[in-house]
Amino acid sequence: MSGAPFHPLTEEQRAHFSWLTAPHLVKVIAALEAAEPHSARFVGGCVRDSLLGAKPKDFDVATALTPDAATAALKAAGLGVAPTGVEHGTVTAIADHKGVEVTTLRADVSTDGRRATVAFTRDWATDAGRRDFTVNAIYLTPDAKLYDPVGGVADAMAKRVRFIGAPEARIREDYLRILRFFRFSARFCETFDAAGLAACAALKDGMK
Numbered sequence: 001m002s003g004a005p006f007h008p009l010t011e012e013q014r015a016h017f018s019w020l021t022a023p024h025l026v027k028v029i030a031a032l033e034a035a036e037p038h039s040a041r042f043v044g045g046c047v048r049d050s051l052l053g054a055k056p057k058d059f060d061v062a063t064a065l066t067p068d069a070a071t072a073a074l075k076a077a078g079l080g081v082a083p084t085g086v087e088h089g090t091v092t093a094i095a096d097h098k099g100v101e102v103t104t105l106r107a108d109v110s111t112d113g114r115r116a117t118v119a120f121t122r123d124w125a126t127d128a129g130r131r132d133f134t135v136n137a138i139y140l141t142p143d144a145k146l147y148d149p150v151g152g153v154a155d156a157m158a159k160r161v162r163f164i165g166a167p168e169a170r171i172r173e174d175y176l177r178i179l180r181f182f183r184f185s186a187r188f189c190e191t192f193d194a195a196g197l198a199a200c201a202a203l204k205d206g207m208k
Contacts, residue, residue, distance in 0.1 A: 006145040016050040024095040031077035039064040041139040061102045111173040125149045161185045167199035175206040
């Protein structure tokens with residue numbers, strides 16, 4: 001698999017990741033890793049918010065396992081599974097009456113400005129590249145190592161919301177990302193990323 005190097009959490013950062021030992025999360029990760037070692041990582045808001053010292057509200061797991069394989073692995077461990085978005089690669093694992101979204105690594109095949117047709121992949125960097133902002137494409141392994149292929153950690157620390165790659169390309173894939181740019185910027189930033197703001201202004205008619 002391609003990708004950037006892994007960086008262990010610092011002691012200061014670790015203080016905000018105590019949830020790594022939450023029993024329901026441990027059970028979900030253990031089930032997936034029993035089917036294939038090193039096949040599951042946390043991603044998205046739970047990693048981003050914890051890096052910023054905030055308490056995550058929910059938890060998302062990315063996996064190299066296909067939805068069918070993930071479902072089989074979770075059931076084999078005695079956990080519940082709901083096919084909440086299986087056509088897009090997402091199932092919800094249920095452990096200790098708590099839900100955890102588990103999504104197979106994906107690559108965009110085509111987009112229509114709102115919805116994407118996806119293919120499953122085993123490449124973590126490809127999965128990162130299809131996401132919206134760098135701060136939402138930071139992965140964390142179960143043993144507390146950050147995988148950061150698009151520079152999201154530096155942007156999170158700088159409180160910068162930046163599109164992955166060319167902002168115009170990310171917006172044309174899904175015009176809802178214009179709203180998300182302003183929502184995340186309002187939450188985390190003191191100023192707007194200039195390239196992102198310019199792209200949002202140039203492509204605003206796509207919101208229709």
